[in-house]
Amino acid sequence: MFLNCHSYYSLRYGTLKISDLLRLGQENGVTSMALTDVNSTSACLEFVRIASQYNVKPILGVDFRKGAQQQFVMLAENNDGFQNINEYLSEFLHQREGAKNAEIPTKAKQLPHTFIIYPFASFEGETLLENEFLGVKIDDINRLKFSPWKNKQHKLVVLQTVTFKNKKGFNTHRLLRAIDNNMLLSKLPTSEQGSENDVFISEEKLKKCFEEFPQLIKNTETLLNRCHISFDFSKETTCNQKSYTANEDLDFRLLKKLAYAGIHYRYKRPGERVMVRIEKELGIIKEKGFVSYFLINWKILKYARSKGYFYVGRGSGANSIIAYLLRITDVDPVELDLYFERFINLYRKNPPDFDIDFSWQDRDDITDFIFKTFKNTTLIAVYNTFKFKASVRELGKVFGLPKEEIDKLSTQDCNFKTLDKLSQLVIMYSQYIQGFPNYLGIHAGGILISEKPIYYYTATFMPPKGYATAQFDMVIAEDIGLYKFDILSQRGLGKIKDAVAIVKHNHPEIPDLDIHDIKRFKKDEKIKTLLRNAQAIGCFYVESPAMRMLLRKLQVDDYLGLVAASSVIRPGVAKSGMMREYILRYRFPEKRKEAHPVLLNIMPETYGVMVYQEDVIKVAHHFGGLDLGEADMLRRGMSGKFRSREEFQKVKDQFFNNCKNSGKNETFTADVWRQIESFAGYAFAKGHSASYAVESYQSLFLKAYFPLEYMVATLNNGGGFYSVELYVHEARMHGGNILQPCINRSYGETIIDGKDIYIGFGFLQSLESKCIEKTIVERDKNGAFESLDDFLERVSIGMEQVTILIKINAFRFTGRNKRELLWEAYMKINKVSFEENVYTLFKQKKVNYKTPSLPHTALEDAFDELELLGFSLCSPFELLMNPSENKLRATQLSQFIGKIVTIEGYLITTKRTRTSRGDYMYFGNFIDRDGEFVDTVHFPPVANKYRFRGKGVYSITGKVTEVFDCINIEVIKMERLAIIQDPRYAAEKGRMTAAL
Known part of the structure; x- marks a missing residue:
């Protein structure tokens, strides 16, 4: 009896979860129900998947509406009808206005295997086609008694809309409608909301309301009986494109050919272990029907290589030797002894994950290639x-x-x-x-x-x-x-790609860099030094304060250590308390004896500590006695993308039962489960971490040998974990000469010439891109600008934009005071035509204005930079109102372990987290006067009393602590130090006073 039900996927309209809607049906004895969300089929598959749990036959359709106005409801007779409805709805959703303002007509298009229901109250026609009906609401019954349609009852059905459960649901609906219309609730018109009667009522009550019109009840039940929809949720086979070549046997022959062709590139002379693994993987890939999945990824990356695009293949698929041979990934699973069963096993129903990273500059072209190459893509x-x-x-x-x-x-x-x-x-x-x-x-x-x-x-x-x-x-x-x-x-990939190009330009004498020579990078002593000392600012995945501290604690200087660190840093390992245990066992071999012998035997490489995602599978399989299918379900059940379901609970119960039956200590079993539960959803697969580590090594190589070029590439690719200011600081720490943008040297991006780094025009706040483009095009076409006059003659520009350029000192090549230039620009700018420049035979005579003497200071420059760049190019410590005599530096803190000290630091970044009691605490990251890092810990009482007050120099008092060679200050007091008054306004005020 319910042909028009909404879930909350009727966005900003519906109020019911799918499960709540079905539960209402079950409680009211409903056996059939149609989900018809407003201009949406988002919830349809989930509705079908769980409907049987509520003993409800699912029917699918769409409530086509123009705004809130119902035009018609369309129901699918079967799966073909549902496909037709989806295609029809998509025509409207592809319009520029989108779902909210879709121009949905009052009359529906005729589609095979569909039924159309028009609202009785607003229908203006006199005839209906065979598959068309009028939907009569309870409120329409009295009108029906006096309508010509009373004599055509075979075309009428009951249309009880269900949008909310009760009065609170109706109130929620009205609030959602007000939000959607961006208006006060008191101004919301009734035309933009549903009726208060759009609630679920029992079939008995509904039939009673229509007892005068039994044929409507019969018509409705007949319509429901005619609709059947079904989908296979068993996942025994994938619904992805089945064949790459249109022939599955040919697919497999191609995959095998490509795999064997890749052996020489990867191994030169492969051993028996490699060949056995290749054959094993090929067999299972074929058996599981994943051949086309590999070939499609291969095709995408073959195109990427043809375009010279950098990419990194990661995910569980990085555990695959076939992926390595097809150049989908760059991680050797044999060298790293990657767990085969994490990548694929006979129990696994879904293909392995291939997460392919591209530079942000290249990804759109890859997406375009995929859409043009493969059918049925979305x-x-x-x-x-x-x-x-x-x-x-x-x-x-x-x-x-x-x-x-x-x-x-x-x-x-x-x-x-x-x-x-x-x-x-x-x-x-x-x-x-x-x-x-x-x-x-x-x-x-x-x-x-x-x-x-x-x-x-x-x-x-x-x-x-x-x-x-x-x-x-x-x-x-x-x-x-x-x-x-x-x-x-x-x-990160954009940084690497651009850095290689910048090195080639800035050092033409250096041969082309082989950025993919990872084997050499792993042995490089300079890179080892950067890792051990955590000097990795700007480097992919290893630059954050947390990673920097972990690298110090571990004293990592090799590839396997970095692979482990990439996963150890994930939230779950720290939460379980196993990060500390791993560090202890890594640093102090005698501690490894404390590991449980069963876990140590399962995970010898990580000393009995679960570090990687596949460790969950290993422990569940070997320790908990689960088969590989159950173990993988356990991993997925904690991953966040696999919802908590009945099957997962069964697996958990099975884990505990197996451990109990095999005589394992219950307390220890519970502790192992706690470790699994705390981090399984956050840890990386080892192959995934190894892929990250490869990219880290590439960036570390560039940072070790070409730090200035790498920092320029970092700036031009949106930075990384930190703000632009820190990367500018890092370039300065490596000997770079940081310069403001220059009209004759700069481009939109930052450039380097020797050790001179010119910040790009694009970093200037409020400078328009068209102004940058016009300046560069004119300069490249007709040569460098000789003066401000020359610039104003050749580039059409407004006063606001030229002010930005003058204030940032972009005309310093003229040797003139920028305040004088501002005065001159103001006097001349209105005399300049804002039309595109037209070159004439004779140059017009320049009008020169006598400018007053307007001196400015370096401090005024600093405040101009603060305004236009967001940071000054001078040290922030030079802007303090009261110059400090504090001589303590970060490098000296190791001499004061356990003592209370006061040090000054410029705030870089903060991280907020919660304690086990739910209170907020912070970690701070500062640089001292020498540019070295100061790391702080702010426990809840101190964090509440002494709060961070934004960017600036802080005086920090606290106790110096050391954990695994990593030094922190446990803050007991902190205040931000005052800076000088903006001298630009002070100077202006002085000039005005003098004039008076």
Whole structure:
């Protein structure tokens, strides 16, 4: 009887979770139900997957609406009908306006295997086609009695819309509608919201309402009986493109040929171990039906190499020797003894993960190639949900609260009981809608390549990126057997690629760099020194304060140590307490004897400590007695992308039962389980970590031998963990001469000439890109600018833009004071034509104005730089109001272990975390006057009393501590030191006073 039900995937309209909707049906004895979300099929597959758990027959369709106005409901008679509906809906969702403002007509297109239901109250026609009906609501019954349609009851069905459960649900719906329309709740028109009667009522009550029209009830039941939908969620076979060559036997022959062709490139003379592993992998890949998955990845990366694109292949697929031979990855699984069963085993139903990283500059072209090369291709969506703080802000606006009050409520720094009624409602409903889908976004890099048309599973929408995107996320895709190809972008590869090009330009005498000679890099003493001393600012994955401290603690200087560190740093290992244990056993061999002999035997390389993702499988299999399928389910169940399900609980119970039956100590078993549970979802596969380590070595090589060029590349690729300012500082620490942009030397990006580094025009805040482009084009075409006059004649530019260039000292080549240049520009700028320059036969005579003497100081330059770059090129310590006499430096802290000291540091970054009791504490990262790092710990009492106050120099008092050669200051007091008054305004004030 329910042909028009909404879940909360009717974005900013519906209020019911899928499970709640089905539970309502079950509680009311409903045996059939149609999910018809508004302009969406996001929830359809999940609805079908779990409907049987509630003894409900699922029916799928779409409620086509123009804004909030229902145009018609379309139901799928079968899977073909569902595909047709998805394709039809996608036509509207691909319009520029998108789902919210889609121009959906009042009359539906005729599609095979579909039924169309028009709302009785607004239908204006007199006839209906065979598959068309009018939907009559309870509110329409009286009108029906006097309508001509009373005599055509065979075309009428009951249309009870279900959008919410109760009064609170209706209130929530209205709030969502107000948010969607960006208006006060009091201004929300009824045309933009559903009826208060759009609730679930029992079939008995519904039939009673229509007892005068029994044929409508019969028509509705007949329609429900005619609809059948089914999908296979067993995942016994994948739904990805089945064949690369259109012939599966030919696919396998090609894969084998490519694998054997890659042996010479990778191994020269392979041993028996390599050949055995190749044959074993080929056999299982064929048996599991993953051949085309490997070949499609190979094709993508073959194209990337043809274009000269840098890439890194990682994920569990990095454990595969076939992937290594096909150059999908650069990690040798034989050398690293990578766990074969983590990559693939006979129990595994999904193909291995290949996460392919490209430079952010190249990824779009790769995506375009995939869409042009393979049929049935789409991006994957992510569900961006309402977060509490964002919800408070949205609802605060809906209720009309002032900004100050909204800011206070969003910080949760308030007592709920003392709030007024409106503020309480904001908090209450913000908590209620937390987790509701808000809008569809795009997955960071997931692409589906399906055997069947993607519309067989879902509708697609068209985001600004310009590629069709599925309306469901990767979890739903995996449920149905669609496994994504991960085409990701990262700036680390862009840094490496650009650094190689910059080295070639700045050092033409140096032969071409082989950035892929990883074997040589692993033995390089300079790189070992950088690793041991954690001098890796700018280097991929090893530059963060946490990683820097871990490298110091471990004293890592080899590849395997770095591979382990890449996974040890992940949150779960630290949370389980095993990071400290790993460091102890790594640093002090005698500590390895304390490992449990069973775990040490399973994981000898990591001294009995679970470090890698496959360690979970090993321990579950060898220690917990689970088969490999159960062990992999355990790993996936904790990964975050695999929801907690009944099967997972069974595996957990089986783990404990097996341990008990094999006589293992219950307390120890519980401790092992705690370790698994705490980090399994966060740890990397060893092959994944090894792939990261390869990229780290490439960046470490460049940092070791070409630090200035590498820092320039880092700046031009958006930096990394830190702000631009720190990378400028790092270049200076390596002997670079940092210069402001220059009209005659600079480009949009930062450039280097010898040791001179010119900051790029693109780093100037508020300088327009068209101004940069015009300046560079004119300079390249007609030569360097001779003066400000020459520049103003040749480049059409407004006063605001030329002011930026003068204030940053870009005209310093003229030798003139920039304040005089500003005065001159102001006098002349209005005399310059803002049309594109037209060169004439005779040059016009220049008008020269006598400018007054307007001196300026280096401190004024510093404040101009602060305004335009976000940081000054002088030391921030030079801007202190009261120059300090504190002589303590970071390099001296080791002499004061256990003592209270005071040191000054310029704040670089902070990290907030929670203690086991839920209190906030902080880690701080500063540089001293010599540019060396000072690391601080701020426990909750101190963090609450002495808060960070933004960028600046701080006086830090605390106790010096040392853990595994890593020095920190446990802060007991901290204050930000005052800086001088901005001399630009002080000077201006003085000039005005003198004039008066």
